[in-house]
Amino acid sequence: MEHGTLGVEMEAAGLYAVAAEHGARALCLTTVTDGVAGETDLDSRQREEELLRMAEVALDVLAGC
Known part of the structure; x- marks a missing residue:
């Protein structure tokens, strides 16, 4: 990539802005x-497994709050 971009994330900034406006805490897991460039895309099974792992981490974090 010309600018060295390794990843793109589109929702966290909005999440943090809304949280800041309302004095709330926020966390983003990705x-x-x-x-x-599309060269390392996961297939649908891999994507499902990885998103499930992320959801499990999120639930563990919430359980510790």
Whole structure:
């Protein structure tokens, strides 16, 4: 990539902005499912497994709050 971009994430900034506006805490967990140039895309089974792992981490984090 020309600028050295390794990943793109689109929702966290909005999440953090809304949380800041309302004085709330926010956390964003991300899972890499596709490469920027498409060379490392996960197939549907791999994507499902990785997103499930992310959800399990999120639930563990919430359980510890």
